[in-house]
Amino acid sequence: MDPTAAKYIGAGIACIGMGGAGVGVGIIFGNYLAAALRNPSAAQGQFGNLIFGFAITEALGIFSLLIALLLLFGL
């Protein structure tokens, strides 16, 4: 296979990993919203935890994006 073509295909495949992070972030915010609607007074106190969980989950998707960017522009 042409190396350039393989590079672009690899970058595309690497981006699939971001789908998993999307699911995870959706679960986090969905559950936060569901819990916040049940008990709005406790929602404000958990905002830090929400952002922390979001950041940790998002990092994994960002890693796969990084691989794609490295394939496209770095290597």
Added chain:
Amino acid sequence: MQVDPIHQFQIHNMVPVIDLGGRQIAFTNSALFMMIIVFGVSALMIGASAPRAVVPGRLQSIAELSYEFVANTVRSSAGTEGMKFFPFVFTLFMFVLFANLIGLIPYSFTVTSQIIITAALALTVFLVVVGYGFWRNGLHFLNLFVPKGVPKAILPAIVIIEVLSFVSRPVSHSVRLFANMLAGHITLQVFAGFIIMLAGAGILGWFGAVLPFAMVVALTALELLVAFLQAYVFAILTCIYLNDAIHPGH
């Protein structure tokens, strides 16, 4: 017409490079924008709050709000003892926030889209956490890697995982900010490129170009949110890591 989405991240010299006996001293656009950020933060925090009015004006309100916001974050996630690190966290937060916001202005340079800068910030946090942890707790700091109440049989595996996750912290801490900024600005640039391509295609293309233009407007709003959110995430993760150094016993 082709638009190169990576072009905006190129670093170039603002003044000719000075050669000092083999060492080169350069003043790049990155350095220029970092100076603008430091000047901007200083102007907001020192200049705007200098009147010390009882009823604050607009700028003084912004300064007081950001102070209260970061102070509450530090207090809630690192405890009252963590407040001695408040100046550190506040400096990081304001620097990252201003870097992200100034980067949104067209034709400006986003300092935080350079991995070397976010890596330097994240490594500073990491070294402060490790240094302060050992200085304050001595070898008890290593309790961080040995969670309580874990069965003896799986403890070695847990310790290895904990150490690995601790060591990968500066990587994820720096790459998160860098990749968010990079990806956001590339997306903006790509959609802006669609406008130019469509508009170059003739009169029908002008009508088509409205769609990516609306998309660019929406994405800029999203990027504004991301700029603030990533600065907040950077600050709150710093607090959580500092909390580990202050209270390593879980």
